[in-house]
Amino acid sequence: MGYTGKVLSVDLSSRTLSHLSLPEDWYAGFLGGTGLAVCQLLKEHPADLAEIDPIDGPLMFFTGPLAGTGIPGTDRLVAAGISPYTSIWGESSCGGRFASTLKCCGFDGIVIRGRSAESLYLEISKDSISLLPAGHLVDRDCYERVDALSGGGKFSTLVTGPAASSGVLYSSICHDKAHFCGRTGLGFLMASKGLLGIAARGWMEPVQKVPERLAEIRARIRAKLSDSLLAQALGEFGTNSSMDIGLMLGDVPIRNWRMGEWAGASNINGPAFSESVLASRGTCRSCPVACKRVVKLPGAEHTQPGPEYETCAAFGTMCLVDDVQWLCTVNDICNRYGMDTISTGCTVALAIDLFERGVITAEHTGGLTLAFGDKDSIIRLVHQIGRGEGLGRLLGRGSCALAEEYGVPDEAVCVKRLEVPMHDPRAFHGMGLAYATSVRGACHVSGVTLAVEQGGSYYPGLNLRELYEGPTAEGKPEMVAVTQDFGMVLGSAAIFCELAAMPLDEMDIVDSLSAATGRKMGVEDVLSIGRRIWLAKRMVGYIRGMRRQDDRLPVPCLTPLDDGPNAGNVPDIDGMLSEFYSIRGLMPDGRPSDDTLASAGLKELFARYI
Amino acid sequence: MGVFSSDKELYDIMGTFMQGASSHPEMGPKIRDSRIVVRFEYSDPEATITVDAKNPDEGKYFRVLFGPSDLKADVVMTMSADIAHRFWLGKVNLTAALTRGQMKAVGPISQIMKLLPAIKPAYSIYPEHLKALGRADLIL
Numbered sequence: 074m075g076y077t078g079k080v081l082s083v084d085l086s087s088r089t090l091s092h093l094s095l096p097e098d099w100y101a102g103f104l105g106g107t108g109l110a111v112c113q114l115l116k117e118h119p120a121d122l123a124e125i126d127p128i129d130g131p132l133m134f135f136t137g138p139l140a141g142t143g144i145p146g147t148d149r150l151v152a153a154g155i156s157p158y159t160s161i162w163g164e165s166s167c168g169g170r171f172a173s174t175l176k177c178c179g180f181d182g183i184v185i186r187g188r189s190a191e192s193l194y195l196e197i198s199k200d201s202i203s204l205l206p207a208g209h210l211v212d213r214d215c216y217e218r219v220d221a222l223s224g225g226g227k228f229s230t231l232v233t234g235p236a237a238s239s240g241v242l243y244s245s246i247c248h249d250k251a252h253f254c255g256r257t258g259l260g261f262l263m264a265s266k267g268l269l270g271i272a273a274r275g276w277m278e279p280v281q282k283v284p285e286r287l288a289e290i291r292a293r294i295r296a297k298l299s300d301s302l303l304a305q306a307l308g309e310f311g312t313n314s315s316m317d318i319g320l321m322l323g324d325v326p327i328r329n330w331r332m333g334e335w336a337g338a339s340n341i342n343g344p345a346f347s348e349s350v351l352a353s354r355g356t357c358r359s360c361p362v363a364c365k366r367v368v369k370l371p372g373a374e375h376t377q378p379g380p381e382y383e384t385c386a387a388f389g390t391m392c393l394v395d396d397v398q399w400l401c402t403v404n405d406i407c408n409r410y411g412m413d414t415i416s417t418g419c420t421v422a423l424a425i426d427l428f429e430r431g432v433i434t435a436e437h438t439g440g441l442t443l444a445f446g447d448k449d450s451i452i453r454l455v456h457q458i459g460r461g462e463g464l465g466r467l468l469g470r471g472s473c474a475l476a477e478e479y480g481v482p483d484e485a486v487c488v489k490r491l492e493v494p495m496h497d498p499r500a501f502h503g504m505g506l507a508y509a510t511s512v513r514g515a516c517h518v519s520g521v522t523l524a525v526e527q528g529g530s531y532y533p534g535l536n537l538r539e540l541y542e543g544p545t546a547e548g549k550p551e552m553v554a555v556t557q558d559f560g561m562v563l564g565s566a567a568i569f570c571e572l573a574a575m576p577l578d579e580m581d582i583v584d585s586l587s588a589a590t591g592r593k594m595g596v597e598d599v600l601s602i603g604r605r606i607w608l609a610k611r612m613v614g615y616i617r618g619m620r621r622q623d624d625r626l627p628v629p630c631l632t633p634l635d636d637g638p639n640a641g642n643v644p645d646i647d648g649m650l651s652e653f654y655s656i657r658g659l660m661p662d663g664r665p666s667d668d669t670l671a672s673a674g675l676k677e678l679f680a681r682y683i
Numbered sequence: 684m685g686v687f688s689s690d691k692e693l694y695d696i697m698g699t700f701m702q703g704a705s706s707h708p709e710m711g712p713k714i715r716d717s718r719i720v721v722r723f724e725y726s727d728p729e730a731t732i733t734v735d736a737k738n739p740d741e742g743k744y745f746r747v748l749f750g751p752s753d754l755k756a757d758v759v760m761t762m763s764a765d766i767a768h769r770f771w772l773g774k775v776n777l778t779a780a781l782t783r784g785q786m787k788a789v790g791p792i793s794q795i796m797k798l799l800p801a802i803k804p805a806y807s808i809y810p811e812h813l814k815a816l817g818r819a820d821l822i823l
Contacts, residue, residue, distance in 0.1 A: 302781055305792040317799035318778055321806075339800045344793070528779020540779055576782075638773075 075138030086187030105137035110153035135182035137568035140172035141279030146573025158258030168357030177275020189267030234411020237264030239461030243416035301576035310343025323638035333637015337395030380404035386495035387418025410459030489514035505644035512610035520560030558603035711744030758790030773806035
């Protein structure tokens with residue numbers, strides 16, 4: 074019925090392995106993915122959640138009930154824990170094949186505790202489940218670690234990279250060289266525990282109670298994807314297919330958020346990659362969209378994973394580099410070190426901006442001259458970050474640390490210390506509110522706000538308007554709350570890929586979940602689960618010290634642009650926030666009220682705090 | 684009543700806009716570079732405009748044909764004339780319009796996407812064109 078009912082428990086300190094059985098009401102009330110992870114976190118740290126060092130908290134991997142069903146876009150895994158980067162709730166998801174592989178190993182998730190002084194990796198196969206020495210991985214990059222653990226592709230792998238050992242707090246977790254849990258530094262958490270990799274090889278069939286119904290839904294969803302122009306564009310040009318439309322809408326940040334237009338951007342759009350470096354299209358298991366790019370640079374012996382839209386914007390438009398091949402190269406460097414390309418690119422763009430404005434000088438950079446568009450200096454800086462050398466050591470702690478170090482904290486474009494992703498809230502004010510109130514810091518995928526506000530998705534059953542104007546506050550607080558609730562299920566608990574799900578409607582999601590879990594669900598049930606998960610993560614943030622003043626947008630995102638489609642336009646974040654607090658049932662200091670927690674069914678989970 | 688009272692008025696306004704774009708230094712090369720034939724089929728009033736970037740007129744970046752044509756189109760865009768007018772004024776969210784079916788695009792997605800870079804310059808050119816025709820009243 075969508076679950077194996079077992080979770081693998083790993084204690085690195087004692088090097089012991091065991092099985093957990095999660096309570097049935099967790100599955101019913103929190104569905105899967107980060108819903109289960111937040112319950113597990115609270116169970117393990119009922120008393121000391123406020124003060125524990127993130128490294129002493131668990132690192133958790135969870136699947137959703139749809140993994141292994143063959144429904145497109147559902148072979149997704151979430152990593153979660155207390156973020157060593159932001160110090161609040163941390164989560165990041167990726168596609169690929171690990172989730173269905175884990176189900177085929179008989180597990181819904183893995184919970185990892187403690188830490189080991191010796192570097193280890195975890196191997197899961199029919200023959201044994203073992204913690205093994207990983208000394209041979211230490212001096213290797215992410216791709217080499219994958220090669221070392223994959224057994225020629227037989228094993229599905231998760232690895233950290235050398236950046237984590239260099240102290241890069243936004244280190245990612247790399248899955249099979251092509252997929253990344255990039256955000257919130259969970260690669261750093263994993264490496265800090267002494268765990269450098271996980272290799273899993275499934276041996277059993279995932280259990281599904283109603284295969285006929287699932288097969289019908291799977292066929293329906295595949296047909297929708299086949300007909301969808303959005304899905305076709307993703308397949309043809311990857312996630313960077315959104316670059317051109319994003320530029321038209323003012324969605325794409327340029328020159329560290331300070332410009333509204335830049336002619337060079339059209340040189341790094343989706344077609345520019347397809348016409349010059351695309352070798353083939355990659356995909357996650359069972360997904361016909363195939364949005365992944367595999368590129369081959371001139372003169373290169375091998376292909377490599379190509380950059381996503383977020384990377385093209387973070388290093389391209391943000392740093393003013395309009396060179397497709399260079400973007401592939403810098404993407405490859407970040408991937409090999411194991412660094413989130415959004416946080417890396419944004420931190421580099423901020424460093425360049427501060428250098429050009431004289432806030433930092435060649436004395437701080439060790440003689441390196443930084444300039445927008447200067448490809449060589451950016452590459453050198455990225456290597457410094459990955460190796461923890463020179464200014465790179467500071468940049469590896471992110472934009473907030475950089476801005477604070479040089480006395481300009483308001484220059485960091487972060488919410489709750491996480492860099493704002495590549496969608497400008499001056500173009501879409503609802504996204505501004507979604508960033509400000511996101512439970513993991515600035516995030517574009519923890520709700521379906523972006524897809525709804527930009528018009529790519531339409532959910533008639535969610536009682537939202539058919540269309541929203543981007544640069545206004547009208548109707549946005551309610552829309553953001555609903556799209557966060559729905560997104561908590563869709564992207565974090567179910568778990569669907571938010572891109573593959575864009576052409577779908579709410580009933581595709583609800584029907585899939587009903588069929589996979591064997592529990593008849595309606596739209597209200599799903600929204601109720603999403604609200605519960607959002608509030609639980611919100612409470613974790615509150616317990617870890619987040620207050621209303623942290624529900625904010627960074628100053629650069631509230632500074633009007635002089636040019637571009639949204640010149641002169643900034644979100645009324647304070648106005649939207651007041652209405653949002655009322656809709657959400659939050660107290661003036663940002664805490665969900667006791668009534669709100671009780672009505673969401675969270676009284677027991679947060680009994681200590683009520 | 685819609686923006687255009689007849690197909691003649693549509694051709695006089697939106698058709699001549701397309702013709703002007705065929706020699707515009709910013710928009711023209713972007714459409715020429717697509718190397719495709721795109722047909723715009725409008726309703727209310729019914730009208731058809733074909734943009735041929737494969738066989739440009741002498742001294743132009745592409746040629747523009749009014750009315751039915753035997754020319755094989757790579758991409759066919761279908762929409763109401765009102766949506767088209769609002770679109771060229773930059774008042775229609777393309778993603779939303781395609782998702783909601785207000786605009787339909789038929790043809791290889793690789794060809795359709797090549798048209799996108801040409802659209803943005805039009806947002807400033809079309810209002811100027813309306814003003815030049817003495818139809819600033821149509822600017823929304």
